[in-house]
Amino acid sequence: MRPVLLPRLCRVAVCGGTHGNELSGVYLVREMLKTETRREDGESASVLMVLSNPRAMQQCRRYVDTDLNRCFTHATLNGPVSDGTPYEIMRSRELNAMLGPKGSRAAVDLVCDLHNTTANMGLCFIAYSDSDWICLHIFRYLQMPDTPMRFIHFDVSNKESYSLYSIGKHGFAMEIGPQPHGCVKSDIYTAMKEGVQHMLDWAGYFNSGCLFEGGLVDVFTMVKNVDYPRDGETRNIMATIHPRLQDRDFCLLHPGDPLFQTFSGETLTYNGNEPLYPFFINECAYYEKGIALSLARKKCVTIPSIRAQTEEEEEQASEQSFASEEEE
């Protein structure tokens, strides 16, 4: 079967500190800025390193006014500004100008946004598409022996997509845990450093014309979130993740399995209709978003072989799309 031909990745952005207290990405991007490594294999991609939320980083907080990683919908990026506009919304527009504009031809080819979680999730790719062959091939290429890896798909339309990585033509978050916010753990930092390095290696090989064979990838598609049981008046949580669920991200949760433990010691069970895969179990930042855990279905996605278009093929493709635009 013929491989799918895709444009080269000329510009790749690696972003850290989108949440100012998720420190692996902060220190990795700082280190990369210091050493300013450039890929020289074959057709080099130019790599932009970005510290997304400097003010939040300075205060070692997730955000200053509002969660930056929810500020990248088309509506937020293009809405009106005033003196009272929250810092992160101003910042999302700066980032959109720098790396985008989202949805345009000028946008960077690939955005990799670095995150940490307090949940025991190993290394996860989080993407809006389950058929972005670039992201899926990078994921497949990355497989690291000591680090469990999973691909999470949020089925959100491009219009409604809200995260930083949606700015690029291709994009994903690299989410690694468990790590407490405000802490940097050496093994987590090293896993992220290797992950980013492998990704940039892949981009270099891809750009130089390597053929990447297709295959099968397990994809976890987010189905729903589950909140903590809360007090009707105060909205305080009345239970916490059950010890038998804690740290068991991606272990299938069956109806009847323990879900929460109340402060008086009672067990509450999962009462869904179908077994689902839990993730973001007990993520610190999600208490305020009303999420105790997220649930996903797993499916097997067949990815095709891919190769980068040659310059000729890119020109042809561009002429064809110009012609079809004219016809319209």
Added chain:
Amino acid sequence: MESAAVPPLSSVAICGGTHGNELTGVYIVKEMQKQKTDKVGSVSITTVVTNPRALDAGTRYTEMDLNRCFTDVLLSSPVTESSPYELRRAQELNAQLGPKGSAEAVDLLIDLHNTTANMGLCLIFYSIDWITLHIYKHIQNKMSSVPVRAIQLDIPISDAYSLESVGKHGFAIEVGPQPNGVLRADIFNMVKEAVDLTLAWLQEFNSGRSYEGGTVEAYTLVRSVDYPRDSAGKITAAIHQDLQDNDFKLLRSGDPIFQKFSGETLKYDGEDLYPFFVNECAYYEKKIAFHLAQRKTFSFPSICVKKD
């Protein structure tokens, strides 16, 4: 050692949320308040969420670390409306649960904390106090789910800066690892068990049971080690993988302690000591990567309640 007779302990304060993002104590206290637990047998119990503003903000503190505000000097310094919140709050707590050093102070003050370090369950206290050592021994004997250790801060009470120094007897229960802002059920269950064991011990003690003396090991703080930093004061390394999560495992010269972000390993150079608070998130700003301690054995006598 001669047996000691100690007056009954009839008032206990259980405190949580001294650091607003250390959640176990907050929810232990809230549950006790919900159940209206104000007396357990002969022991009257006061439960306090000590730093409600920091709790609301989801931060360790709002203006200054509440758990550094309880020295004699700070407790008696003049405060106004514009003084830092935590300084004023410390004086309120001292009025409610103390005054520190006086006959009116609660008999026992237990302050509940969490750490991101892999420290299991630790009792932290200032003075070598027979009551504290007996309670420590009791908890250690009864709890098998987690290592139980004691840390002694060799500081005179007048300079003692944390909340537990307000009570006639006091200790902090510090449990980890738990990320700030996260509530883990297993940690909650451990702290609840330790608190319940303490209250049960006090009841038995008050009702006349005598407890045999013995010895316990405890760790005494010697010094701290900071991260390597650049000229801007930013850390340039993380705790090395070999040290991460190995609190209380003897550290020897030549053992790796840091891994620079550039990849280089830095090694420990010094006397054999026990590290703890390894990679405590809140200590980055206090310039502490980990503490180092000596391990000592303390003897303590049999005790029973002093009858009038």
